[in-house]
Amino acid sequence: MLDSRTASNEAPATPTRSRSFAGSAGFLLILGGTVGGGFSHWFIVWLIAAAHGAAGLGNYSIVLAGATPIFIFLGLGLRDVHVSLSSSPRWSVFLRLRFIGLAVALLLLALYCLIAAPHWGIFLGMAAKKVADGFTDIALARIQRQSRFTLLGSLSSASAAATVVAVSLAAWFSASIGMLLACAALLTLVVGLIATLLGRRDDAQSTYSNSVDWRRLFDAAVPVTISTGLMSLIASIPVWFLEANTTPLVVGRFTAAAYLIVAANMFGASVQTILITSYRQRLAAEGSTSMLRKMPEHVRLLTVAAVPIVILVVVAGDGFLRLVYGEGFGATGLELLALSLTAWICIVGYVNSAAMLVLNLYRSQLAVTVATIVGALVPLSVAAVVGTSAWILTGILSMGCAYLARYITSRILLSPGRVGDDVSL
Numbered sequence: 266m267l268d269s270r271t272a273s274n275e276a277p278a279t280p281t282r283s284r285s286f287a288g289s290a291g292f293l294l295i296l297g298g299t300v301g302g303g304f305s306h307w308f309i310v311w312l313i314a315a316a317h318g319a320a321g322l323g324n325y326s327i328v329l330a331g332a333t334p335i336f337i338f339l340g341l342g343l344r345d346v347h348v349s350l351s352s353s354p355r356w357s358v359f360l361r362l363r364f365i366g367l368a369v370a371l372l373l374l375a376l377y378c379l380i381a382a383p384h385w386g387i388f389l390g391m392a393a394k395k396v397a398d399g400f401t402d403i404a405l406a407r408i409q410r411q412s413r414f415t416l417l418g419s420l421s422s423a424s425a426a427a428t429v430v431a432v433s434l435a436a437w438f439s440a441s442i443g444m445l446l447a448c449a450a451l452l453t454l455v456v457g458l459i460a461t462l463l464g465r466r467d468d469a470q471s472t473y474s475n476s477v478d479w480r481r482l483f484d485a486a487v488p489v490t491i492s493t494g495l496m497s498l499i500a501s502i503p504v505w506f507l508e509a510n511t512t513p514l515v516v517g518r519f520t521a522a523a524y525l526i527v528a529a530n531m532f533g534a535s536v537q538t539i540l541i542t543s544y545r546q547r548l549a550a551e552g553s554t555s556m557l558r559k560m561p562e563h564v565r566l567l568t569v570a571a572v573p574i575v576i577l578v579v580v581a582g583d584g585f586l587r588l589v590y591g592e593g594f595g596a597t598g599l600e601l602l603a604l605s606l607t608a609w610i611c612i613v614g615y616v617n618s619a620a621m622l623v624l625n626l627y628r629s630q631l632a633v634t635v636a637t638i639v640g641a642l643v644p645l646s647v648a649a650v651v652g653t654s655a656w657i658l659t660g661i662l663s664m665g666c667a668y669l670a671r672y673i674t675s676r677i678l679l680s681p682g683r684v685g686d687d688v689s690l
Contacts, residue, residue, distance in 0.1 A: 294418020301425030303531050305449075307524055308429050312436045312445060314521055314590045323513030325442050326520040328387045330501040330508075331377040336395045338494040339366035339373075342486045344406040354482065356407045356464070363403045367396050381508070390446030397450040401457030407464040416463060424456040488631065495634045499641055499667045500526075503660035506645045511656045514593070519660045521594045522586060522604055525578070526664055529608035533615035536567070540619035548623055554681055560620060564613045571609040578605040600658050607665035614668055617675035629678045633671055640670025 314322045343359045343366075371392055378388045401424070408417045428449045435448040500523070507516045540563065547556045582601040586594045596604070621630055644662040653659055 294415060294422050298418050298421025298425060300531070301422055303527065305425045305428040305432075307527070309432055309445060309449060310520065310524065311590065312432055313442055314517065314594065316436055316439070317442060318591070319514040319517030319521070319593045320512070321442060321517065322520055323508075323516030323518075324382070324384045325387055326504050326516050327382045327508045327513065328378060328384055328391050330504040331382060332374050332391050332395055334494050334497045334501055335373050335377065336367075336370045336399060337497050338490060339370040340399060340402070340490070341366055341483075342490045342493065344402050344409075346482060346486045347403070347406045348410050356403075356410075359403055359406065363399055367399050370395070370399075381505075386441055386443035387446070388443075390441075390443030390450070393450035394446045394453070397453040397457065401453050401460065404457045404460035404464060408460055411464070420456055420460055424453060427452045427456070492631055492634045495638055498638055499664060502638075502641045503645065503663040506648075506663070507656055507660050515656050518594055518596075519657045521590045522596050522600065522657065523661070523664065525604055525608050526611060529611040533612040533618075536612065537615040537619045537622075540616060541623055544619055544623040553624065556620065556623070557679060557681055560616055560679075563616050567613050567616070568609070571605075571612070575602070575605040575609065578602075578608075596657070599655075600661060603658060603661045603665055607661060607668060610665065610672055611668045614672045614675065617672060617679060620679055621675060624679075626678065629675075632678065633675045636674040637667045637671040641667035 310322065310325075313325050317325075341362065343363055347356065347359045374388065374392060374395070378384065382388075405417060405420065408420070431448045431452045432445050435445050440448070503519065503523075504516060507519055544556050544559075547559060579598055579601045582604070583595045583597070586596055618630075621633075641663045643666050644659055648659045
């Protein structure tokens with residue numbers, strides 16, 4: 266998922282006591298929590314595949330495909346807003362907004378399951394997990410605003426580790442998919458409650474506005490919410506298409522293989538974090554033209570690094586998938602080639618994203634997001650009209666065309682003629 270910020274976002278006020286973040290234990294703990302969170306999500310997928318097979322994973326994926334965009338859109342980007350606005354309303358305002366959003370999201374998820382995914386055991390577990398995630402997210406936002414990064418990283422890392430242990434124990438007792446999710450939700454909720462209690466300690470030292478400027482709040486929240494929510498559809502759209510035309514078993518096989526794209530996004534986000542600092546310094550020192558000329562070099566470096574990985578995925582990917590998930594989760598050479606190329610174009614796209622963030626091209630980012638969604642729909646539309654039997658390949662091509670559209674559109678919007686050389690920090 267792309268990191269995106271809005272032009273109205275501002276850095277939070279500096280706390281009275283200095284807290285070093287970069288290079289500290291807090292940074293390492295937050296990095297561990299981020300990686301651990303991604304691993305815990307994949308671990309749940311792996312457990313479902315191992316215990317319930319491709320069909321069970323397919324049913325889970327269909328429910329998740331609806332839950333993810335619903336809860337992202339109704340989450341309103343409140344964590345980013347609370348952390349970034351210099352005169353933010355009090356945390357209790359964001360907590361109330363979060364609970365309202367969660368309540369509406371639960372109703373919409375129930376409606377979605379009623380229409381498209383009547384797997385009610387999974388629905389209950391998914392609902393519990395999403396509510397716990399939403400509450401904990403806003404609880405950790407207060408600690409982040411207080412710049413207590415070591416505590417933030419510790420809670421995030423502990424949550425990921427505890428989730429892995431809890432769902433492993435539940436799977437040992439042959440729990441259903443819904444119960445696996447409920448166990449994960451319980452651990453997440455505990456972390457959220459701890460974060461809420463610990464967040465009270467330094468809350469009096471934080472800078473808050475006594476009044477709520479609703480227009481300013483939503484001006485900051487809405488663009489981030491729209492962009493992030495639309496990007497989440499890249500993974501949901503092919504799942505919906507496969508669910509409508511195939512069986513849960515095919516959806517499950519696609520989901521298992523597509524987790525390579527999740528790993529690519531995590532790596533790409535790390536690349537973006539590194540490049541933002543470099544691009545910002547080059548922009549300040551030499552102007553936007555110099556910065557834009559540096560980007561192709563980074564794309565070439567990432568491409569050279571990707572070549573052996575693409576070869577490795579094509580050669581060993583089928584055996585790896587069968588080893589990790591089971592015999593029912595293999596993939597053809599063509600599917601693996603498309604998957605690895607999709608991962609590559611996903612990663613190099615973060616070079617453009619870093620430049621757009623540094624140049625504050627927030628409206629352009631929204632245009633890129635819309636183009637990405639259109640790109641995802643093209644292969645599916647062709648398959649629907651022409652017909653196909655290569656369903657998993659079609660789903661992978663949907664994601665590949667989405668990231669290709671993102672890359673091409675952002676490169677056009679970042680052309681020197683459009684950006685000019687008068688951009689300043």
